[in-house]
Amino acid sequence: MINNARIKKLSIKQEKKRQALLESAIKVFSEKGFHEARISEIAHEAGVADGTTYLYFKNKDDLLIKAVEDLFERKLQEMERHISQEKTGRDKLLRFAEEHITIFTEDPKVVRFLGVELRQSKEFYKKYPDFKPLRHYMKFLQEICEEAIAEGSIRAIDSKALSYIVYGTVNFVITEWAVQEQSFSLTEVKNYVEDILRYGLIVRKEE
Template identity: 35%
Template sequence: MGKRKNSEKYHRIIEAATKIFADKGFYQTKISEIAREAGVADGTIYIYFENKDDILISLFEERMKEVLDNMREQVSKEGDPVKKLETFALAHLRLVEQNKSMAEIIQVELRQSSKFMKEYKNEQFLEYLELIAEIIRQGQRKGIFRKDIIPGVAKRAFFGALDEMSRFWVLSSRKQYDISTAARQISGYFLTGIKA
């Protein structure tokens, strides 16, 4: 029977879990809550998922692939590495804004939770980071970015800057600056900082 990933219920459960995990955190979420939220019986969840962990992993992979593809596409539309990074920053923050729950889960449970960090090799996330490094390398080849920049450090600095910003967004209720302002600021000084 496998996963029946096409099934409507599969998605209803993912949806419900996304919401509740984001709200209460993985460990504080009960299977029965997800079931109630999804409008199915507790047992039904186990038709679609191996166990509670599997819900989290599935939810992540399901969504992250989409995000990664989308980001790749947007970035590839631009030719200039500078524009690419600006696009990345804006798209990332927009994504977070539009998928608050998902963003919260990725930050809190998956990228951070020692359980998942250690057991689950988060390939997708690493690829996401690598997208940034690639842009930087490209800029270096073109002579736009300084040669002494270490892409492996810079990708983390850039991502970290955006990520901390989105954490603030995700967790605070009232936003003081709009997203594009923040994106522009961050890519702004980052770009100035790495330009040749």
């Protein structure tokens, strides 16, 4: 075993293998789902032998966890790059919703994977209590919410609840869109979402 716990440094060549495995894992998990994905297919896709997978990851579960964490890490970096262009918390929040949709709809298969496979059974979470791949991503969103509330640009509701609401809304929309094989116009729905977040549903008489 080289480095299951990532204690030792990997050589450049090894790091490339590890990365190839992470990427083919996302690819195959996304296409087949966790249980239908075969280690042999992931390994083959990454250009290594089956057994090599176990030099870099403890087992299939571990590969899933590491692949998802890696993916979210990369997506978070993308997101941070975009958000940093906005000045106010309010703009950041609206930009977040927009970019989240853009980022994740680049590959519908990955969206389905994240929306579905990610949520393993309770047994899975019990087995791996540290597996919280959304953690950093949600934390970033929550901070944006706090900023927007602080500047008074959005109404002052609990920032954690708000981050769930924002994430949940956009995420369900894109997951449904992905699961349903893109049967409706995402752009249109995206506009509706933004609209509702802005103004709410209710028509007010005074307007």
